[in-house]
Amino acid sequence: xxxxxxRLAERLSELAGAPVxxxxxxxxxxxxxxxxxxxxxxxxxxxxxxxxxxEIAVAAAGLxxxxxxxxxxxxxxxxxxxxxxFEQALAEMLEAGKDYGAGWAEQRExxxxxxxxxxxxxxxxxxxxxxGAIGDCVARLLAFAGHEVEREYYYNDSxxxxxxxxxxxxxxxRGEEPPENGYRGEYVAELAGExxxxxxxxxxxVEATLERFRIRFDSWALQSKLEGRVxxxxxxxxxYEKDGAVWARSSAYGDxxxxxxxxxxxxxxxxxxxxxxxxxxxxxLERGFNxxxxxxxxxxxxxRNWYAAVARMLGYDPxxxxxxxxxxxxxxxxxxQARMSKRRGEVVFLDELMDEIGVDASRWYLANRGPDQTIxxxxxxxxxxxxxxxxxxxxxxxxxxxxxxxNAGAAEISAAAPADVAPEERDLIKRxxxxxxxxxxxxxxxxxxxxxxxxxxxxxxxxxxxxHHRVLESDAQAFRLGLCTATQAVIARCLDLVxxxxxxxx
RNA sequence: GCGCCUGUAGCUCAGUGGAAGAGCAGCGGCCUUCUAAGCCGCCGGUCGGAGGUUCGAAUCCUCCCAGGCGCACCA
Numbered sequence: 001x002x003x004x005x006x007r008l009a010e011r012l013s014e015l016a017g018a019p020v021x022x023x024x025x026x027x028x029x030x031x032x033x034x035x036x037x038x039x040x041x042x043x044x045x046x047x048x049x050x051x052x053x054x055e056i057a058v059a060a061a062g063l064x065x066x067x068x069x070x071x072x073x074x075x076x077x078x079x080x081x082x083x084x085x086f087e088q089a090l091a092e093m094l095e096a097g098k099d100y101g102a103g104w105a106e107q108r109e110x111x112x113x114x115x116x117x118x119x120x121x122x123x124x125x126x127x128x129x130x131x132g133a134i135g136d137c138v139a140r141l142l143a144f145a146g147h148e149v150e151r152e153y154y155y156n157d158s159x160x161x162x163x164x165x166x167x168x169x170x171x172x173x174r175g176e177e178p179p180e181n182g183y184r185g186e187y188v189a190e191l192a193g194e195x196x197x198x199x200x201x202x203x204x205x206v207e208a209t210l211e212r213f214r215i216r217f218d219s220w221a222l223q224s225k226l227e228g229r230v231x232x233x234x235x236x237x238x239x240y241e242k243d244g245a246v247w248a249r250s251s252a253y254g255d256x257x258x259x260x261x262x263x264x265x266x267x268x269x270x271x272x273x274x275x276x277x278x279x280x281x282x283x284x285l286e287r288g289f290n291x292x293x294x295x296x297x298x299x300x301x302x303x304r305n306w307y308a309a310v311a312r313m314l315g316y317d318p319x320x321x322x323x324x325x326x327x328x329x330x331x332x333x334x335x336x337q338a339r340m341s342k343r344r345g346e347v348v349f350l351d352e353l354m355d356e357i358g359v360d361a362s363r364w365y366l367a368n369r370g371p372d373q374t375i376x377x378x379x380x381x382x383x384x385x386x387x388x389x390x391x392x393x394x395x396x397x398x399x400x401x402x403x404x405x406x407n408a409g410a411a412e413i414s415a416a417a418p419a420d421v422a423p424e425e426r427d428l429i430k431r432x433x434x435x436x437x438x439x440x441x442x443x444x445x446x447x448x449x450x451x452x453x454x455x456x457x458x459x460x461x462x463x464x465x466x467x468h469h470r471v472l473e474s475d476a477q478a479f480r481l482g483l484c485t486a487t488q489a490v491i492a493r494c495l496d497l498v499x500x501x502x503x504x505x506x
Numbered sequence: 507g508c509g510c511c512u513g514u515a516g517c518u519c520a521g522u523g524g525a526a527g528a529g530c531a532g533c534g535g536c537c538u539u540c541u542a543a544g545c546c547g548c549c550g551g552u553c554g555g556a557g558g559u560u561c562g563a564a565u566c567c568u569c570c571c572a573g574g575c576g577c578a579c580c581a
Binding site: 021023025026027030036039040042043049052072073074075077096103122156160161197243244245247256257259262264266267272273274294297299300301302304305308317325327328332354368369370372373374375376377378381385386387388389390392393395396397399400403404406407408445449450451457458460463464466467468470471472473474505506 | 525
């Protein structure tokens with residue numbers, strides 16, 4: 001079921017005899033919607049764009065949904081919509097309810113999103129949290145589109161890092177310094193103070209932190225379980241021996257270099273992590289996922305081509321493997337910057353961030369920027385529970401609506417539009433009409449930040465509407481209650497897609 | 507040296523071919539009315555630079571400048 005904007009565009013396409021795309025002009029003088037189709041058509045039809053625009057405008061003005069159509073500039077057609085359009089758009093939103101904008105995927109896929117995947121040698125850091133925020137939001141978007149999504153956490157339970165971690169804890173228990181390159185810090189001392197293997201404890205803490213961050217994993221993959229199958233996959237790869245080691249000829253499959261799979265005897269003759277990568281990648285696809293998404297920090301960008309090469313070597317369609325990269329996170333506080341870097345030891349943990357600014361703000365600020373952007377979070381601003389903070393601005397709009405609907409009791413809710421739809425009502429409905437497009441784009445581009453940014457616009461339009469018009473006991477009460485209901489559903493959905501709560505009271 | 511990412515208002519950032527935006531910061535207004543965590547107004551930009559493609563470029567192409575991150579028989 002196409003949304004109201006798409007449907008209008010389709011009708012205009014028939015009139016123009018070519019695909020029409022509608023956009024919302026920034027300047028209200030340019031109409032409620034506008035199209036540049038005449039400009040696009042002018043060269044092929046060998047006619048002046050304004051002349052074409054004129055014809056399209058006249059035809060468009062004849063539609064029930066169109067109140068007025070004007071030609072402007074070099075050949076834009078600017079449209080103003082009739083109450084009938086707003087009524088139908090709102091009716092569709094109300095009918096769809098919570099599912100408004102959902103289920104657009106044409107083919108249902110089984111998708112795995114592997115995220116965070118930090119070795120449990122310490123608490124989850126803010127950098128890993130961004131990984132989780134992006135991965136989880138993408139997973140929510142895919143599920144909302146209609147796909148079957150599973151979240152997986154992969155960690156190396158058998159490598160040198162885990163050994164070093166255990167040795168560090170042991171050393172402290174003996175009253176010694178941790179080994180060079182070992183692990184230090186308060187959490188290591190705490191683990192040393194307890195009995196037994198620190199790894200399961202650390203793992204439980206990691207899981208608890210992520211649950212608090214509202215990420216729930218469907219499965220946990222262990223490197224030790226995959227290592228045993230390396231021998232099974234070696235013959236399926238394009239390999240050769242050099243300097244006593246076994247190499248993958250990955251450069252012939254799109255990678256930048258060939259890679260060592262099995263170390264030379266002097267180095268122990270053991271499989272490298274890349275050999276396990278091969279097993280894991282195959283394992284994902286063997287488990288029946290149509291698509292496997294890796295969420296990786298930008299410092300791993302070099303592995304993107306590697307994964308594609310592995311897929312090709314194994315005969316899989318590389319399109320089934322996606323690597324989502326995201327840039328670093330910096331925290332600031334009153335101008336003084338704290339760098340997020342394990343190496344410099346200035347680690348900031350996700351739990352500390354959530355303690356300080358709350359779970360909602362943490363989710364919001366880690367998801368509201370494009371993955372390609374290095375982001376900076378001002379902890380002081382993010383901790384403010386005021387209008388300065390967009391997350392509360394959006395939540396407040398939701399809570400306000402909830403208040404109105406509470407007061408409305410069982411009053412009638414209707415999409416039936418009055419003869420005069422006010423500018424603030426028109427803007428709000430047009431905004432809500434964008435929602436299906438917003439989720440679609442955020443999903444396909446794997447850019448969840450489009451959702452919170454859009455939610456701010458919705459809250460904007462709602463607050464403006466609220467300020468200018470009374471809902472209860474107004475002439476248009478049923479219509480405005482309908483508008484409130486649809487707005488609440490969209491805001492709630494946006495917040496849910498970001499992993500933020502939608503409170504009924506604030 | 508090579509590769510990836512980034513450069514848009516004082517700051518943090520949206521905007522992937524159509525008529526430059528938001529939040530914060532700064533200045534000024536609005537609470538006997540469904541939540542003032544709200545609304546309204548002002549200030550502020552040669553979209554890093556130079557070429558190119560196009561009727562049209564912040565957006566696409568090339569080069570340059572600046573910053574970040576990578577270029578292991580570590581993970």
